[in-house]
Amino acid sequence: MDISTKKSDAPPSSPLPADLSAAEQKRAARGATRPGDRVFLGLSRGSGIFLLVIMAAIAVFLTYRSVIAISKNESNFLTTFEWNPTAAEPSFGIAVLAYGTVVSSIIAMVIAVPIAVGIALFITHYAPRRLGGAISFVIDLLAAVPSIVYGLWGALVLAPHLVGLYGWLDDYFGWTGILEWQGGAPRSLFTVGILLAIMILPIITSVSREVFRQAPQMHQEAALALGATRWEVIRMSVIPFGRSGVISASMLGLGRALGETMAVATVLSPNFKIEASLLDPNGGTFAQNIASKFSEASEMGRDALIASGLVLFIITLLVNGAARAIIARRAEYSGANA
Amino acid sequence: MSQTVNVERPSTLQGARLPKWAPLAVAAGSIALGLGISAAAGLDSSIQWALLAAIFFVLASYGIAARVEGRRQAKDRVATSLVWVAFLLAVIPLVSLMWETVERGVKVLDGYFLSHSMGLVTDTEPGGGIYHAILGTLEQVGIATLISVPIGILTAIYLVEYGRGRLAQAVTFFVDVMTGIPSIVAGLFVLSFWILILDMGPSGFAGAMALTILMLPVIVRSTEEMLKLVPNELREASLALGVPKWRTIMKVVLPTSIGGITTGVMLAIARITGETAPVLLLVWGSTFINTDPFDGPQASLPMYIYQQYANSGGSGAAYDRAWAAALTLIAFVMILNLAARGIARWKAPKTGR
Incomplete structure (x- = not known):
C-alpha cells in the first residue's frame, strides 16, 4: 500500500x-x-490570514468613507444634535445616538444581569438536575430566535402590554422627570431596554452558568460543613469564584445590546432629540438610525451613516475586547459558542 | 456514622425548622391575597396580581422564617424565592413570544402562502405569500455557507494543528473580536466597498458576503473546539504509520470530529438566517421572484417580516403575513437548532473514555 x-x-x-x-x-x-503538506499548510494559513485581512478591510473601508463624510460636515460630529447630511450645508452628529444607545443598553443591563445570574444559579444550584438541563435548553432556544421576530413581538405584543406599567410609573414616579409620560405609544428607550434585556438574557445566562458550574466543589462542601445555608454557600464560595466570569458575560451581552438593529428599529419611534424622560419617545440608537435612515439616504447620507457605524464598530470592539480579555485570563471556558 | 451528618435528622444542635409544606402554604396564601386585592382594586392585568402575589410571598416567607428559624435561614429562603422569580420572569417572554407567533401566524400560513410571491399584491390587501422570500433566504444563506465553511474549517485547522506563533495568536484574538461585530456594521462594510466604491448594485451575493463575515467566526470557534477534542493518540498513531500530516487531518482528525463540526455549521446557519440588517442594506428586498442572486434586489424572510411590518401602515393583512413569515422563520431556525443538537449527541466524538 x-x-x-x-x-x-x-x-x-x-x-x-x-x-x-x-x-x-x-x-x-x-x-x-510533501507537496500535499505544503499546499494544505498554505491553504489553512491563508484562511487565517484572510480573516485578518477582512478585519483590517472593515476598519479601513469604514474609516475611508467616514473621513469623506466628516470632512464635509459643517458642524461637530460628536456634539451635534441633528442629522441632516443631505442639506446644502451638511450637519450631523452622533450625540443623540450615543445617548440613546447608552441609555437603552444600561436599562437592558440593569434588568438582564440580575435575572440572568439568578437563572444561572437556579440551573446550577437550585433546580433538580433534570429540570436544570431542560431550562438550559430552553434558554439556548431563546438565543436562537431571530432579532426581527423579537422586534415584531416587541412592537405588537410587548409595547401594548406596557401601557399599564407606563401609567403606573408616571403616576408614582412622574415627579422625577425621568419617568414622566405624555401618554403616547409606549415605544420609548425604556421599552427598547426591556426588549434588549430579554434578547441578551440567554448569552449572559449561558456564560454565567458555565462559570458557576466550575466553582470548586470542595469550597462549597467546606462551607456546608461549617453549617452555612445554601445561600451562604453561594455568597461565600460560588459568587466570588464566578465574579469575573459574570462581568465578562455581562460585557458580551452589552456588546450585543449596543449593536442590536432590527428589534430596536421595529420598536422605537425615533425622535432626534435628548430629553430627560425615558418613557416619551426620544433618542435613537446607532444601529437603529442606520436601518431607518438608510433607504432614503443619498450617497452623502450613506457616508454619514457609515461614519456613525464606525463609531458603533469601535465601541463594540472595545467592549468585546475587554470581555475577551477577562475571559482569556481564565482560559478554561469561552463564551464564543454561546 | 452517617446519622451524625444527616441534616434532616432533628437534633439538639439544630434550631426549629418550618415544615416542608410551609412554602406551599405561603404561596397559596399570597396568591389568594394577590387575587383578592386585585379584585378589590379592579386591576385587570394578570401580571399585576402575579407581581403582588410574588411580593407577598417573599415578604411572608421572610417574616415567618425569621420568627421560626432565625435570620440566616430567612435570608436563604428569600434568596431561593428570588432565584425562582428570576427563572419565572424569563419564562414569561419566551412563552408569550412562542404563543403569539404560533397563534397569529397560523391564520394565513398555508400552501398558497408558501408558494406565491408578493408580486402585484399591495401591502394593505390580503393575499400574496413568501415564496420569493424563502427563495432569497435559501440562496443568500447558501452562498454564505459555501464561502464560509471551507475558510472557517481551514482556519480552525490552522489554529489547532499548525498555529503556534504570533499569527495564530492574532487570528484567535480577531476571531473573538469578529464574533462581536454587529450585523449592521458587517452590512455597512460590504456597502462601503462593494456598492459605494466598486459601484455594484444590490444583489443577494452582496448580502451573502456580509452574512459570511457574521458566520465565519462562529464556524471557526466551534470547529476549533471540536478539533481540540480529538485525542492526540489518534494523530500520533496515524503519523507513526507514515501518513502525511495533511492526510492525517483529512482522514483521521476531520472524520472523528465531523459530528461536532456539522453541529457548529448548522448553528451558524441558524444564526445568520435570521439576520435582517445586512439584507436591508445590501439586498434591499423585493416583492417579485428573483432567482438570480448575482443581479438585482432579492427578498429574504427576515426582510419580508420587516417590510410587512414597516411599510404597511398598520394594516391587519400585512401584520398577519408578517406573523406567518415569522412563524416560518422560527420553525426553520428551531428545526436547524434541534437537528444540530441531535447530531451533536448522536455523533459525539469518541474520546476513548
Whole structure:
C-alpha cells in the first residue's frame, strides 16, 4: 500500500514537541517536504490570514468613507444634535445616538444581569438536575430566535402590554422627570431596554452558568460543613469564584445590546432629540438610525451613516475586547459558542 | 456514622425548622391575597396580581422564617424565592413570544402562502405569500455557507494543528473580536466597498458576503473546539504509520470530529438566517421572484417580516403575513437548532473514555 512506500521518506517532524523554539518549529513545519503538506499548510494559513485581512478591510473601508463624510460636515460630529447630511450645508452628529444607545443598553443591563445570574444559579444550584438541563435548553432556544421576530413581538405584543406599567410609573414616579409620560405609544428607550434585556438574557445566562458550574466543589462542601445555608454557600464560595466570569458575560451581552438593529428599529419611534424622560419617545440608537435612515439616504447620507457605524464598530470592539480579555485570563471556558 | 451528618435528622444542635409544606402554604396564601386585592382594586392585568402575589410571598416567607428559624435561614429562603422569580420572569417572554407567533401566524400560513410571491399584491390587501422570500433566504444563506465553511474549517485547522506563533495568536484574538461585530456594521462594510466604491448594485451575493463575515467566526470557534477534542493518540498513531500530516487531518482528525463540526455549521446557519440588517442594506428586498442572486434586489424572510411590518401602515393583512413569515422563520431556525443538537449527541466524538 502507499503507506509502505511513504514510510522511508516520512520525516518525524509533525508531532512537534512544545519546547522547540519558534524558529525551529517553523523550520520543522516547513520541513514537511510533501507537496500535499505544503499546499494544505498554505491553504489553512491563508484562511487565517484572510480573516485578518477582512478585519483590517472593515476598519479601513469604514474609516475611508467616514473621513469623506466628516470632512464635509459643517458642524461637530460628536456634539451635534441633528442629522441632516443631505442639506446644502451638511450637519450631523452622533450625540443623540450615543445617548440613546447608552441609555437603552444600561436599562437592558440593569434588568438582564440580575435575572440572568439568578437563572444561572437556579440551573446550577437550585433546580433538580433534570429540570436544570431542560431550562438550559430552553434558554439556548431563546438565543436562537431571530432579532426581527423579537422586534415584531416587541412592537405588537410587548409595547401594548406596557401601557399599564407606563401609567403606573408616571403616576408614582412622574415627579422625577425621568419617568414622566405624555401618554403616547409606549415605544420609548425604556421599552427598547426591556426588549434588549430579554434578547441578551440567554448569552449572559449561558456564560454565567458555565462559570458557576466550575466553582470548586470542595469550597462549597467546606462551607456546608461549617453549617452555612445554601445561600451562604453561594455568597461565600460560588459568587466570588464566578465574579469575573459574570462581568465578562455581562460585557458580551452589552456588546450585543449596543449593536442590536432590527428589534430596536421595529420598536422605537425615533425622535432626534435628548430629553430627560425615558418613557416619551426620544433618542435613537446607532444601529437603529442606520436601518431607518438608510433607504432614503443619498450617497452623502450613506457616508454619514457609515461614519456613525464606525463609531458603533469601535465601541463594540472595545467592549468585546475587554470581555475577551477577562475571559482569556481564565482560559478554561469561552463564551464564543454561546 | 452517617446519622451524625444527616441534616434532616432533628437534633439538639439544630434550631426549629418550618415544615416542608410551609412554602406551599405561603404561596397559596399570597396568591389568594394577590387575587383578592386585585379584585378589590379592579386591576385587570394578570401580571399585576402575579407581581403582588410574588411580593407577598417573599415578604411572608421572610417574616415567618425569621420568627421560626432565625435570620440566616430567612435570608436563604428569600434568596431561593428570588432565584425562582428570576427563572419565572424569563419564562414569561419566551412563552408569550412562542404563543403569539404560533397563534397569529397560523391564520394565513398555508400552501398558497408558501408558494406565491408578493408580486402585484399591495401591502394593505390580503393575499400574496413568501415564496420569493424563502427563495432569497435559501440562496443568500447558501452562498454564505459555501464561502464560509471551507475558510472557517481551514482556519480552525490552522489554529489547532499548525498555529503556534504570533499569527495564530492574532487570528484567535480577531476571531473573538469578529464574533462581536454587529450585523449592521458587517452590512455597512460590504456597502462601503462593494456598492459605494466598486459601484455594484444590490444583489443577494452582496448580502451573502456580509452574512459570511457574521458566520465565519462562529464556524471557526466551534470547529476549533471540536478539533481540540480529538485525542492526540489518534494523530500520533496515524503519523507513526507514515501518513502525511495533511492526510492525517483529512482522514483521521476531520472524520472523528465531523459530528461536532456539522453541529457548529448548522448553528451558524441558524444564526445568520435570521439576520435582517445586512439584507436591508445590501439586498434591499423585493416583492417579485428573483432567482438570480448575482443581479438585482432579492427578498429574504427576515426582510419580508420587516417590510410587512414597516411599510404597511398598520394594516391587519400585512401584520398577519408578517406573523406567518415569522412563524416560518422560527420553525426553520428551531428545526436547524434541534437537528444540530441531535447530531451533536448522536455523533459525539469518541474520546476513548
